[in-house]
Amino acid sequence: MNKIITEKLVSRTLQKLKKIDDLHPYVDKIVKNLILNNYNFYFVGGAIRDILISIFNNTKLKEIQDVDIVIETNEYNKIVELVQKIFHTEKDIHIKTYPQFLTISIFVSFKNKTKRIDLSIPRKEEYPYPASLPKVSIGTIFDDVYRRDFSVNAICLRYDHENKIYSFYDPFGGIKDIIEKKIKVLHDKSFIDDPTRILRGIRFAALLKFKFDQNTEKLIKEAIKKNIFACLSETRLNSEFVNILKKGKNLKQLVKLLKKYKVDDCYKSIKELIGKFLIYANKIELKNIKDNKIKFYLRLLFLLEKTFGKVGILETNKLGVFKECLVKLNITKEERQPIYDAVKIFAYGQTRKLPKWIKIYSRVFKRKIIKLPIKPAKLISLGVPKQKIKDVVLYVLSHKLKHLSNKKIKSITLKL
Incomplete structure (x- = not known):
């Protein structure tokens, strides 16, 4: 790739970086402070890969969820101090440090989502044995790139503070592999x-x-x-x-x-x-669903119901079955909660104030939420044994009964 083409590609990449609408103001703050403090730094990873793909394919840049920046220094603590100084007044920012991995994650909260900026100093990784977790130590920028998975994810856009210019650092030919569509x-x-x-x-x-x-x-x-x-x-x-x-x-x-x-x-x-x-x-596949978080829950609940059966009327036992699987999947407690909520919605026939993703699930997979004709709490108050509650509700539903006096409920209970 000749010098003129490379310079144009650098320019277009920088332009696209500025179009990461919601994250850009925060990235811009970091960049200005790094330049002010005379650091060399590198944009690397999925954001650069996706920007280059959009340039070569002449397509719209898809939404960027996170940005990675490697800062050329050995002084991790100084970078932590700088980040804390930059964002100490920001309410929507949560900073988490991982000194054992020499990284800092900046979580930015928006209305319906959280995005991330990861900062690190150059790292070297060593694997004591096959499939082990790596031992991380301070390294060079080449060491840092070498530890990555694929060439397309190892392309760096470097800022050189001495010459005040950006250029590509691509020792493994990732740009060529993007053009040739290779992993x-x-x-x-x-x-x-x-x-x-x-x-x-x-x-x-x-x-x-x-x-x-x-x-x-x-x-x-x-x-x-x-x-x-x-x-x-x-x-x-x-x-x-x-x-x-x-x-x-x-x-x-x-x-x-x-x-x-x-x-x-x-x-x-x-x-x-x-x-x-x-x-x-x-x-x-759900191509028409653009929100990745919603898509994740649609996929997950669908697979759980296909694997363990649909959540039926008053089938709250599915909570335990689903939980066992979700724990095996290493899904966090917070991420599991919407699935638990869905089980209760389908089991108790809740139809008011439904989460958006449940409405979509019901529509896309033709999964009707059946409203209960009578609340289990009401049956309990009338002395209906717990083991009979489900049978009473199903009987009322199957016979499409609408007028349920206390006498009628007791009569149904005796029949069952």
């Missing part, structure tokens, strides 16, 4: 060090409509032949499946790749759920 690992031990990269690679290949390069495909097959997934904890493995539900697109192709590399066989603790995903992937 390529950075070194031959990549999948041995971290087998979850196979699952991420499959997700990226489907999402971006890219193909694995020849060497990467060979390395995937070799790693699977060595049964590398057996070295992974169920927690890490299942978390990658949750990422598919949250971020996955082009699910039909994704399922083909899972089957091609026999990755679906590695899921033991959630085997039934994975089986339903393989069958219904096309149905839960």
Whole structure:
């Protein structure tokens, strides 16, 4: 790529960075302070990848959820102090530091979502044994890029404080791979060090409509032949499946790749759920749903109901069944709550003040919420035994009874 083309590409990338509408004001504050303090820094990761894809394909930039910036310094604590100084008056900001990983996460709260800016200093990773969590230490910018999964995610847009210019730092040819639509690992031990990269690679290949390069495909097959997934904890493995539900697109192709590399066989603790995903992937593509959070809950509840059965009238026992599966999926307590709320809505026939995603679920999957003709609390107050409550409600529904006197309820209870 000649100098003029590269300069134009840098310019267009910077323009697109400014179009990350909601995050841009916060990124801009960080950048101005880094420049003021004479730091070299690098934009890297998914944001740069997606910007370049939108430029080469001449398409609208999709919504960016997070921005990664690596700051060229060994002084982690100074960066923490700088970030705290920049945002100390911001109410919508939550800063979390991870000194063991040499990173800082800045969570920005908007009306219906939270986005993230990740700052770090250059890191080096070493894996003591296959599929282990890495030991992180201070490194060079090359070390930091080398620790990433694929070349398309290892492209850096560098600011040089001495010359006051931006340029690309792309030691693994990620820009070329974007143009050629390739997914390529950075070194031959990549999948041995971290087998979850196979699952991420499959997700990226489907999402971006890219193909694995020849060497990467060979390395995937070799790693699977060595049964590398057996070295992974169920927690890490299942978390990658949750990422598919949250971020996955082009699910039909994704399922083909899972089957091609026999990755679906590695899921033991959630085997039934994975089986339903393989069958219904096309149905839960949900292309018209733009909100990823809503899409995630639609997909998740649909698969839970397909795996364990629909939530019926007064079937609150599904709470325990669903919870067991959600815990295996390593879904946080906070993220599980909307599913628990949905169980109660369908079990108790709640029809008022429904969450938006439940309304969509009901419409998309033709899942009617049946309003209860009488509240269980009323039956209990009339002395109906708890074990008979469901039978009474179902009897009233099946016979379409509307006028229910206390005498009539007692009569139905005796019949049952």
